[in-house]
Amino acid sequence: xSWLLTEDHKRIALLYLIVVTIFFGIGGMxxxxxxxxxxxxxxxxxDSNTYNKMFTMHGIVMVFFFLLPSIPATLGNFxxxxxxxxxxxxxxxxxxxxxxxxxVGGLFTFYVLLSxxxxxxxxxxxxFSSSYSNGYVIAAGLGIFINGFSGILTGxxxxxxxxxxxxxxxxxxxxxxxxxxxxxxxxxMILGTPVIAVTLxxxxxxxGLHIGFFDPAYGGDPVLFQHLFWxxxxxxxxxxxxxxxxxxxxxxxxxxSKKPFGYTFIxxxxxxxxxxxFLVWGHHLFVSSQSVYAGxxxxxxxxxxxxxxxxxxxxxxxxxxxxxxxLTTPMLYGIGFIGLFTVGGLTGLFLAxxxxxxxxxxxxxxxxxxxxxxxxxxIMGYLGGLHxxxxxxxxxxxxxxxxKVSAIIIFVGFNLTFxxxxxxxxxxxxxxxxxxxxxxxxxxxxxxAGASILGLGYLIPLVYFMWxxxxxxxxxxxxxxxxxxxxKTASPPPTQNFEITPVVTTDAYEYSTEEVVEVG
Amino acid sequence: xxxDTAVVPHGVxxxxxxxxxxxxxxxxxxxxxxxxxxxxxxxxxxxxxLFLAYFAYRQAYPAAFASASNKTNLWIGAVNTTVLICSSxxxxxxxxxxxxxxxxxxxxxxxxxxxxxxxxxxVKAYEYHDKWVHHEVPGEHFECEGCTDAxxxxxxxxxxxxxxxxxxxxxxxxxGILLVLIFQAYKGKFTPEWHTPIELFGLYWHFVDIxxxxxxxxxYLIDRSGPGAS
Numbered sequence: 001x002s003w004l005l006t007e008d009h010k011r012i013a014l015l016y017l018i019v020v021t022i023f024f025g026i027g028g029m030x031x032x033x034x035x036x037x038x039x040x041x042x043x044x045x046x047d048s049n050t051y052n053k054m055f056t057m058h059g060i061v062m063v064f065f066f067l068l069p070s071i072p073a074t075l076g077n078f079x080x081x082x083x084x085x086x087x088x089x090x091x092x093x094x095x096x097x098x099x100x101x102x103x104v105g106g107l108f109t110f111y112v113l114l115s116x117x118x119x120x121x122x123x124x125x126x127x128f129s130s131s132y133s134n135g136y137v138i139a140a141g142l143g144i145f146i147n148g149f150s151g152i153l154t155g156x157x158x159x160x161x162x163x164x165x166x167x168x169x170x171x172x173x174x175x176x177x178x179x180x181x182x183x184x185x186x187x188x189m190i191l192g193t194p195v196i197a198v199t200l201x202x203x204x205x206x207x208g209l210h211i212g213f214f215d216p217a218y219g220g221d222p223v224l225f226q227h228l229f230w231x232x233x234x235x236x237x238x239x240x241x242x243x244x245x246x247x248x249x250x251x252x253x254x255x256x257s258k259k260p261f262g263y264t265f266i267x268x269x270x271x272x273x274x275x276x277x278f279l280v281w282g283h284h285l286f287v288s289s290q291s292v293y294a295g296x297x298x299x300x301x302x303x304x305x306x307x308x309x310x311x312x313x314x315x316x317x318x319x320x321x322x323x324x325x326x327l328t329t330p331m332l333y334g335i336g337f338i339g340l341f342t343v344g345g346l347t348g349l350f351l352a353x354x355x356x357x358x359x360x361x362x363x364x365x366x367x368x369x370x371x372x373x374x375x376x377x378x379i380m381g382y383l384g385g386l387h388x389x390x391x392x393x394x395x396x397x398x399x400x401x402x403x404k405v406s407a408i409i410i411f412v413g414f415n416l417t418f419x420x421x422x423x424x425x426x427x428x429x430x431x432x433x434x435x436x437x438x439x440x441x442x443x444x445x446x447x448x449a450g451a452s453i454l455g456l457g458y459l460i461p462l463v464y465f466m467w468x469x470x471x472x473x474x475x476x477x478x479x480x481x482x483x484x485x486x487x488k489t490a491s492p493p494p495t496q497n498f499e500i501t502p503v504v505t506t507d508a509y510e511y512s513t514e515e516v517v518e519v520g
Numbered sequence: 521x522x523x524d525t526a527v528v529p530h531g532v533x534x535x536x537x538x539x540x541x542x543x544x545x546x547x548x549x550x551x552x553x554x555x556x557x558x559x560x561x562x563x564x565x566x567x568x569x570l571f572l573a574y575f576a577y578r579q580a581y582p583a584a585f586a587s588a589s590n591k592t593n594l595w596i597g598a599v600n601t602t603v604l605i606c607s608s609x610x611x612x613x614x615x616x617x618x619x620x621x622x623x624x625x626x627x628x629x630x631x632x633x634x635x636x637x638x639x640x641x642x643v644k645a646y647e648y649h650d651k652w653v654h655h656e657v658p659g660e661h662f663e664c665e666g667c668t669d670a671x672x673x674x675x676x677x678x679x680x681x682x683x684x685x686x687x688x689x690x691x692x693x694x695x696g697i698l699l700v701l702i703f704q705a706y707k708g709k710f711t712p713e714w715h716t717p718i719e720l721f722g723l724y725w726h727f728v729d730i731x732x733x734x735x736x737x738x739x740y741l742i743d744r745s746g747p748g749a750s
Binding site for chain 2: 086087088090091092152156157159160161163164165190191192193194195197198199202205209210211212213218219220221224227228496501
């Protein structure tokens, strides 16, 4: 019981970790169904309507209930106060409240799952969603609406904490870059999430009470829905990837035993991604009757996002250059992230290009692109972070051999799943179809085979993490020779985080010159 | 809130409302204030989606919006605006009374604010009822007598109900919080050193007020001097 009423940010983070993992399992189950269906061309396993529900539930669960809260609400929640030397987040009770709001939103989604699902796609485009769909659109919309407030409150809590709770001497430019990444993420959470909330609320009004906003039958314009939806949902992609970039920065620096190359550039590139992220939503509307002029502006703005993203990739690589690189499990995830995110980012440029995108819109090329960013980027970062801070969070070590093997299995499985989809999309296979022409079968079978390897890769950590909780050897305070404040306190940290409030006198990432003891 | 307050000696730095994770009262108050402002930013974005829809559709269908807007009751809207501005005045006076430690005045002004807020909501309910009776609620039975472009006039009323409805929801939440604050003020919980909830609620109340200051001209005053003016 003390767990369900706790106001300790570390315990709330673990509550989030449990529920986020459950949702990852559910979303993953739907991914399995999708890949099974597509392993042969006639689509014999489910009929089209059921298939529509499968990919919709996969999208809703993975985007809103797994990816968005994954790193911020678990690792961010646990680590931000520790990293800046605070006793807790600024508003511990609101932190607990956001977990409960997340649960209520999740229950709505469970209700939708059990009662028959939704078939609109996670994008809920009107007027199909508001007037024609036979699914439980209202319950699904309300679930996401409610869940939005959980994200808003988490972002608010982080911003106030970072502004007002830093330990003496912890200036803005002494903060770990993980904290900078979360500051930028929180900006998107508080500025973007209210917009999707009100948009889905209007959708519910239109569907439930026939108070029209988007359906042409009521005089409305469906494209307005797309504008409002993507005003949030494009920046939402950066809510997923920015925290992951923060994690990777910490990992790369620690296991190269070197300060991150270009601290201020990495810090400001996070903020730049958050700011530019709000100016590019129109690239989702290139073929939605948007004017060519608007399309050109959005196309150029989308290219600009590549600049801060590339700064980060170059800086991570430069950090490793001439560093003492140790290939621990977190580092394998970190390096994997750099490779996969680079592919995901560069293919994003194809899609930002107006002429190219007209050809590629709604094909598997888009699916492959955003899975490289969200799975290859965000989830690799999440798992890397989990492996990096697991000893700190639970005070237990996990088996180094198994974890390295699973990191490699995930990397291989991921590429085998999603790289064929680039080719499929380029050849013109559309997304969201339950069946396809025979000539696409080889690549689809490859993709499904890759998915089974990827699924296995995700199951192994689940097993050894559980194992480590009971049988894992105890973790020292700083098993990796890392530099942040979170490693200066015990593993797991005491309730008050630090015995005495730390006073910071140096920049972040000051590695001691002594030989680092290898543990992992 | 904390039960073990008696053992703490009274003083500015160790005030009994200081939560364990703050270093001092100043940091606690700072954090709460920043938190409230950030919350109001999220509120602006929340209303922002509706304002965007309003501007997009008004730009597209100016005639429909002008004629539908004239269906609203100018006088009732104007009186209600005055009532709401007065409630902001009483709220500001309440914050002042709290800062001066005048408990009786604080309670008086909070009650006045609650009363004025309730008057506003009552008048709003009357307006909604009036719209319902005249079939001006969007949906199957929607009619707009004498409207130009009735098909798009219903969009105006969708936005009218969406925007004023969201605003009224904020007023209702505010009224609920006011009840709690009045009770706490009656219990003597607020002091000149610590009355953060009163100050922060004041910010919220003024914000809701300002939203209405935008809604009133946008919904009631589009075309009052034009040829279709009543």
